[in-house]
Amino acid sequence: MEEGRMSILGGALVTFVAGLLSAFSPNYISLLILRGLAGAGLGSGHVFFSWFMEFVPPSNRGKWMVVFSTFWTFGSVSEAALAWIVMPILTWRWLLALSAIPAFVLLIFIVFMPESPRYLCTKGRITDAHNILDKIAQFNQTSLPSGNLTSDGTNDLDEEFSTSEETPLLSSARKRTTVRKSGFSSFLMLFSPRFFKTTILLWVLYFGNSFVYYGIVLLASELSGSQSKCSSSILLSENVQDASVYINVFITSFAELPGLLTAALLVDRVGRKLSMTIMFIFVCIFLLPLVTLQSNILLTALLSGARMFSMGTFIIANIFAPEIYPTSMRSTGAGVAYAVGRIGGMVCPLVAVGLVTSCHQTAAILLLEALIVLSVVVILLIPFETKGKELVNTIDGVSNSKQVLVVA
Template identity: 50%
Template sequence: MAQEEEEDGLVYTLDEALTSVGIGKFQYMVMCYAGLGYIAEAAETQILSFIGPALRSQWAVSPTQESLMTTIVFAGMLIGAIFWGSFSDTYGRRKGLLSVAIVITVSAALSAFSPNYNWLLAVRMMVGFGIGGQSVYGSWFLEFVPPQNRGMWSIISTGFWTTGTILEAILALIVMPRLGWKWLLALSSIPSFAALLLFVFTVESPRYLCAIGRTRDACDILKKIAMVNKTQLPPGKLVSSQQTEELLSPGKNKISSLKSGFSSLLVLLSPTLRRNTLLLWVVYGGNSFSYYGIILLTSLFSSGQCQHSAIALHTNNDQSLYTNVLINSLASLPGILLSAIMVEKVGRKFTMALMYALCFLFLLPLLAPQLPALTTAFLFGPRTFILGSFAAVGVYSREIYPTSIRSTGTGVATSVGRIGAMVSPIIVVQLVRGCHQMAAIISFEAVLVLSAASVMLFSLETKGRELVDTLVV
């Protein structure tokens, strides 16, 4: 039957195939596995907030050493985001998933056996290097989703990150008083260990297979998806987007092969992609600056004494710390939900711009000191909307790049964003500690305006747009 259809000349693209098989049990399983990557990242980054007081007590680490622990993890994530994106685009999504899971599991487990501060510092940098590969999970999942559902389901999948932060806070609340910080480190590695065990059930992205010319293998996976979802593929033969483009645009030069190593980084700055790449870097940096800065701002303002705010961060009791993390985590839920609905209704660009505008408006009253209750209420909004923007730009960045450099493009943008996360605490702490609340808020407002302007300058809207595998140059 298949041969007869192929002889009739019927063909279909990958996006047509994914639309035909629809969203079903297969995509739910893929999303849950990708969710383990989000949960692992959330757990391994949030854990530093909980073990800091214990390290000060047991190893007498200085405030500088404690801060260095956080910085070194972000540095590892910065390097890892670039490396794993390029690795995934070169060797495949599955090899990327497996390698990331191995690095996180081994280094996280070694953290629990740290005999001293230097050992812990080294292995936590390796953990950061591993969780820098979170973008691989997102790219892998997105490539299984039909165009008309891609934005919504990609954002919904990021809800696993929030789940991870909530679970980590609950785990710390239970484990820290009874078993100590080493047990918390060990138990926090369970998500990455689960991802390693369940790896055998994963399949390669059919879009990646099409990009490297293995359309027959991609078709086999699509048949499996259709069988699990109890649907059918379109009649005919699967053709890659490269084959379609060659029919529609003969004579064009195309970057169709996956670049090896860091040579793919040069493609991001090619004339076709340069504008959107640079704008994405600004947006990712602005998001990270705003997100981590607003969380820190919440802790600083909660002290009620700006001149001692930096000290207050280290003297809050554990119960207050867990509560703050839970509040911050819960604040992201409405933002993610709103973003998931809007990206398919009004588009990616408008969703991001609106999130920035709402974040800007909620921060305006804080230009002047407010009552503690009002301060908390006004800061809840920015946390909500900046997470919504984060989720939307995560979708956009994966849609704007072709399959051959999708993970690399997103990984580099994420890596650049880490710079914003590193700079934000320095600026925020110094300004608030010096009782310059207005200056601190103005810095956030300026970053939000810059991010919103960058979003509006993106060259295209990706809502409903088919993903491409090749880059025309």
């Protein structure tokens, strides 16, 4: 198993084991611990974005990354449908056990994942990178064009690959590449003068984005059928068997699909920053009427619209962050930003949802609106736009803008 896939394997294993064991939790404390471990395992999910991104050409990279992200939405819709079916007739234990199955499926199929050729080049493994590209070409019933497999690195190769003119891809023109920095070194580089400002801005963006997105997700169930009563958290437990809760969550989950379509149409046309700004504005518009009590139908419609555009900003941010960093620190940079975003997701139930359950719905919505405004300001301050830009392998490649993995 390649190093690039080990984090995915480990995350899937932790998620599956902890998710399954949580269905058998004997008490509340053990349930919290196991669900926390399952969530920690999900943290490896950001690697999928960096991995898939390195196979896609820059001209339509944004569109294909959005298409790739639709499977997140399919998972959300499937989970909402599963809860709708299981909870009224069985118990939450069945829901948790069944929800662990996808992680088990991932453990089976991960062995079929090819390593990123770009990543292999940064490790100096030109032969392996060539072999994977050749397999991809064969699968697509085509052949690789003649040319050089190059990297913008500067260190000696661990191995060389040389071919004759008859073979489709030649060795690196420089016969040099960069050995990937250790995880700790990559982490420290996030705070170098070249990346410090962008790193901090991305962290704020991810925090605000996750807070708003998960706030909308949680409010779909928290506000459902409860606004007229406006009581404490007991209200949610009283309505847990009410099918309308699961129906509303199911509908709002489906709303992510048109949001992804909108993101796909915008991201490669107007750029990442403007796309996120436009979609954040629409999230703000849909949330604003919720400062006052609304009917259940209007509530569902407004939350669906807000979730539609919030998912778009969420996914574009997940495209934007890996594009900013070079391959040598791409997973680290995007992963740390993703982790900071998870903090926003953790704080949200304690703050925004807590305000709703304590009969402060207006304050909760205004808090979400404030974070949207902050996120838009942060987007405007980020000094990069990555639309149509080639990914780079090394830190030096960020400044000299040299193309990598070039076939010429």
